[in-house]
Amino acid sequence: MARIKLTIEYDGTDYVGWQVQPNGVSVQQQVESALQQLLGSPVRVHSSGRTDAGVHALGMVCHLDTQRDLPLSAWRDGLNRFLPIAIAVRQAEFAADDFHARYSAKGKRYRYTLLRDDVRSPLQRRTSWQVRQSLDLQLMTLAAQTFVGVHDFAAFRTSGCAAETTQREVFAVEMIEEGRLLHIDISGSGFLKNMVRMMVGTLVEVGRGKRPPEDVAKLLKNDRQIKPALTAPAQGLCLLEVWY
Template identity: 60%
Template sequence: MANIRLILEYDGTAYAGWQRQPNGLGIQQVVEESLHQLLGTPVTLISSGRTDAGVHARGMVANFHTERDLPPAAYREGLNGLLPKDIAVQDAMQVRDAFHARYDARGKWYRYCLCRNPVRSPLYARYSWQLRADLDLAAMRQAASALVGRHDFQAFRTAGCAARTTTREIFSVDFAAEGKLLFIDVRGSGFLRNMVRVMVGTLVEIGLGKRPPEDMARLVGDGRGRAGPTAPPQGLCLMEVWY
């Protein structure tokens, strides 16, 4: 029995999120059906986590067990011949039997893209939150520094989050500007449901002057309070998972 790890890249625009579900098409379902075609037997993927509807990924990690004896390249090339154009396997490799994509993960890197432009940009509409106002980056950076460390992020999760504990560790929050694009890179040990998007929504409110930077420290200080809105999904991308 071989344990195969896949690294997947996808545009999440057309999907109801990663997870297989009864009322929408999940990316997991598409990949599992392609694996079934390739291997001739049903396969269940174990993923490093879940992305919501409209969220993208460059480095989603998933593994599965199979009795077929194929070289790893055959999984990559074979699956890419079966998958739709908005999903692709970037890498496939055989790993130790005990490897688990979710439980062995040590950290994740998410990137959120903001497009700052007075006129809407059709080219970036699928991959960014478009804002037509200036942002105070100094205030946003000040606020973001309060997120780093181990805190109670109760205020930064949305309804339906089933996590047993709301304490998480954020390693870093970095900003990078490229023309009209602003990237917010968040690295951490793990994340609650919509946690990064709520962080970004709160940072944007601070950048727009709708709340002071000090609000962020209060939100993570005791895990209570009212955070900002949940940022739109299309700006978020799972970049990498560490093991």
């Protein structure tokens, strides 16, 4: 029996998310379908986590167990022959028997991309959130540093989050300008449902002058008098990498 680790890139625009769901086609469903075509029998993959409908990934990690003795090139190139154009296996590796895509993970890094422009961009529409108003990066950076550290992120999750605890550690929040684009890179030990999108939505409100930077600290203390965090649209979010 061999354990195979796959690193997968996908455009999540047309999928209901990573996880198999009854209301549409998921990325996991497509990966498992490709595996069945490659191996001739059903296979279940275990991922490092979930991404919501419309969210993308450059480095989603999953693993599977198999008795088939295939070279790594077959796990990558063979699977890619059966996968739709929006999904690709970037890397295939043999993993230790005790490796688990989810439970062995030490951290993740997400990138949220904002398009700062009055005119829509047909080329960026699937991978960014268009923000027409000017943003105060100094205030956003100040607010972003409040997220760093171990906090209770209960105010930064949506209903349906099944996490047993809402305490998470954020390692860093970085602002990276690239012309009209503003990338917000957020790394941490793990994330709650819609946590990154709500963090970004709050930072954008700070940048627009619609809430003060101090609101972040109040939200982290579950201050009920503070306006709830805004959830940024799904299409701007991408899972960049998972650390082990």
